[in-house]
Amino acid sequence: MIMLDTLARHNRAGGAGMSQYFDMGDETLWNPSNGASRMFQRQAAIFEAELALPSGIGPMENDECQISPDTFDTFVNALLTRHRRTSHAVWLALSEGFIATTLVLAERAGVEVNWAQHGATPEAPFEDVQVSTATGMSTPPEHEVWAAGLREKARELERRMPR
Template identity: 65%
Template sequence: MIRLDTLTCHDQMKGVEMSQYFDIGDETLWNPSNGVSRMFQRQVGVFEAELELPSGIGPMVNDECQISPDTFEIFVSALLAQHRKTHHTIRHALCEGFTATVLVLAERAGIKVDWTRHGAAPEAPLDEVQVSTVAGVSAPAEGTTWSAGLRARTQELGRRMPR
């Protein structure tokens, strides 16, 4: 039996904010649900603190968040460089989803991501290298690039992130 009050739920939701907008000027880059938006914004704060850089992602005002392209470009580059110079499996697991999401936004904003620059051997020693009692020091598998998995994840998320 279908309850009548379930059928009217959609009408009751009219006027209730159901999503947020991440924009550069008048162009919407992403339109996630409220819950996803809140989680993403909290992660932005975490990564701003980790990188000691502003992200360029402004505060949510009503249901809109403006992104400053110049500041965001610097943040994206630093985020990608950080991802490149670590081989810590757990750190990668914790960072990959956020990094891929940011890369989708950067691509939609027309920010050129220089994978080759970040793909070259790091000039500085690697940070956050994981040492395991089972495998020893972790390193990328022979014949694989550090960016292959991140690029695939970015492409997958880009197909699932509504505008």
């Protein structure tokens, strides 16, 4: 165990690391492998472009990345709003892993997610709607089922996301 602690300190000090750190202030929210970190950062850039909002996830420097609390809060809630407003199966499949990972970080960061605010309303029309070939209609998931599904995916990932 001492050897692992020494390796972790060496990595944080700028050594050749095998993992990276997503921090908020002095607290580490996540310590993924380099590959998982790169994929997450690239997906964050894609969703920043999709939402036309910064994520609050800073650049990776010396194996560390700072997350800006207020900007990240805004991004997380906008991401959930966008996810809730689509019923396109492919868009949902492509986005759910990133969103579940982001929800774990949000929970660890103390971001308050008001699940009720992300329900679809007439003022918030659905986007990227996929029409069923069987019925010719789109049926978005019920709010409670939608929220429960994302929370469950986040809980499953949380156990596999070291700090």
